Amino acid sequence: MTEGLSVDELRELDARYAMRTYLRAGVEFVRGEGARLWDSSGKEYLDFFAGLSVHNAGHCHPRIVEAIQRQAATFAGSSNLFLSAPALRLSRRLSESSLGGRVFLANTGTEASEGAIKIARKHAHRRGVETPEIISLDSDFHGRTLGALAATPKLADEERFGPLPRGFRYVPRDDAEALRAAASENTAAVFFELIQGEAGVWPIPAEVIEAARQVCDETGALLIFDEVQTGMGRTGTLWAYQGVGVEPDVITAAKALGGGLPVGAIIAGERASDVLEPGDHGSTFAGGPIQASAALAALDVLSDEALLASVRELGERLMGGLREIDGIVDVRGRGLMVGVSLAEGIDAAAVRDRCLEAGLVLNCPGPGMLRLLPPLIIEAADVDRALEIIAASVRG
Ligand code: PLP
Numbered sequence: 001m002t003e004g005l006s007v008d009e010l011r012e013l014d015a016r017y018a019m020r021t022y023l024r025a026g027v028e029f030v031r032g033e034g035a036r037l038w039d040s041s042g043k044e045y046l047d048f049f050a051g052l053s054v055h056n057a058g059h060c061h062p063r064i065v066e067a068i069q070r071q072a073a074t075f076a077g078s079s080n081l082f083l084s085a086p087a088l089r090l091s092r093r094l095s096e097s098s099l100g101g102r103v104f105l106a107n108t109g110t111e112a113s114e115g116a117i118k119i120a121r122k123h124a125h126r127r128g129v130e131t132p133e134i135i136s137l138d139s140d141f142h143g144r145t146l147g148a149l150a151a152t153p154k155l156a157d158e159e160r161f162g163p164l165p166r167g168f169r170y171v172p173r174d175d176a177e178a179l180r181a182a183a184s185e186n187t188a189a190v191f192f193e194l195i196q197g198e199a200g201v202w203p204i205p206a207e208v209i210e211a212a213r214q215v216c217d218e219t220g221a222l223l224i225f226d227e228v229q230t231g232m233g234r235t236g237t238l239w240a241y242q243g244v245g246v247e248p249d250v251i252t253a254a255k256a257l258g259g260g261l262p263v264g265a266i267i268a269g270e271r272a273s274d275v276l277e278p279g280d281h282g283s284t285f286a287g288g289p290i291q292a293s294a295a296l297a298a299l300d301v302l303s304d305e306a307l308l309a310s311v312r313e314l315g316e317r318l319m320g321g322l323r324e325i326d327g328i329v330d331v332r333g334r335g336l337m338v339g340v341s342l343a344e345g346i347d348a349a350a351v352r353d354r355c356l357e358a359g360l361v362l363n364c365p366g367p368g369m370l371r372l373l374p375p376l377i378i379e380a381a382d383v384d385r386a387l388e389i390i391a392a393s394v395r396g
Pocket of ligand 1: 108109110111113141142143144193197198226227228229230254255
């Protein structure tokens with residue numbers, strides 16, 4: 001119980017007052033530390049979800065807590081119309097950690113997508129393209145505001161939310177030829193996730209990634225990787241593109257970037273750095289000193305080479321263990337971004353619920369699938385414990 005509200009009372013408030021956008025589990029987490037969570041009854045859980053890949057540094061990491069507290073007690077910001085050291089240090093840090101160009105700070109992944117779409121369209125208009133087109137991959141997820149939604153084929157439902165912005169098209173995620181065929185002189189960008197997270201952790205084949213780079217080089221379009229979920233060490237390198245050997249023109253980031261606070265970013269390389277000019281884009285809250293200080297602390301924790309090596313090693317241990325479990329028919333991912341498919345007839349949502357009951361938090365991104373996104377600070381014993389619970393929960 002917190003503030004005198006039981007789980008049943010919270011459910012009533014949810015049913016009465018919250019818009020019905022989420023199907024929530026009947027658990028209230030009230031405390032977190034590292035890879036552990038505690039609910040309002042005091043029950044302890046091992047967290048293999050990390051708030052949807054937000055708490056990569058673990059819950060309440062002391063360096064992040066200290067950075068937030070210190071900045072919150074000093075100065076909470078005065079808009080983007082004045083210089084601000086935390087925001088500019090963060091921009092430099094993001095640039096130096098990746099593509100080397102300019103950075104736009106945002107608040108969320110969706111906003112980073114929107115800004116990247118604007119950059120792609122303006123870049124195309126400058127090349128004389130009148131009707132720019134952005135190509136994404138089937139099952140991509142880029143967010144839920146209208147532009148990002150239009151690049152998110154599964155949710156871009158014209159009947160419910162139309163008219164959606166024009167100028168978006170999709171190709172299968174595993175077909176390099178289809179991507180080449182879809183490209184034309186109107187292509188403004190090829191925009192996709194290197195590993196599709198919301199769809200259930202589906203790595204994009206190397207030949208599709210290479211074809212995307214080639215298509216962009218040939219047409220003058222921008223290659224944009226959505227690193228909102230794959231970034232911040234999740235796959236064992238700070239940015240996932242650093243593990244695939246293809247450099248994009250732009251990456252978008254969010255989720256774990258803010259160390260638990262809402263921070264998004266668009267990071268450009270040389271070709272896309274100078275597209276946005278004064279008046280083209282902006283945001284009141286973005287880059288505020290409290291969020292930026294949290295992000296700098298999160299980057300300190302997650303850029304550590306020993307931690308990234310551990311992500312790769314524990315990812316192998318986790319995937320190896322999952323492959324041994326009867327009832328799991330496919331295991332995929334990189335680092336600690338792992339998806340599994342279950343044998344036909346096994347109800348993945350029921351497996352997730354049994355895991356929760358047994359003290360393991362994980363996610364069911366769709367029928368027959370589970371997704372594992374633990375904090376990156378987990379240890380081998382945590383992986384082994386999670387495997388035991390998952391094996392028992394798949395058995396039923
Ligand atoms: N892009 C990807 C790959 C995501 O996974 C998400 C969120 O799940 C988003 C964009 C949207 O981010 P946000 O929910 O912060 O707006």
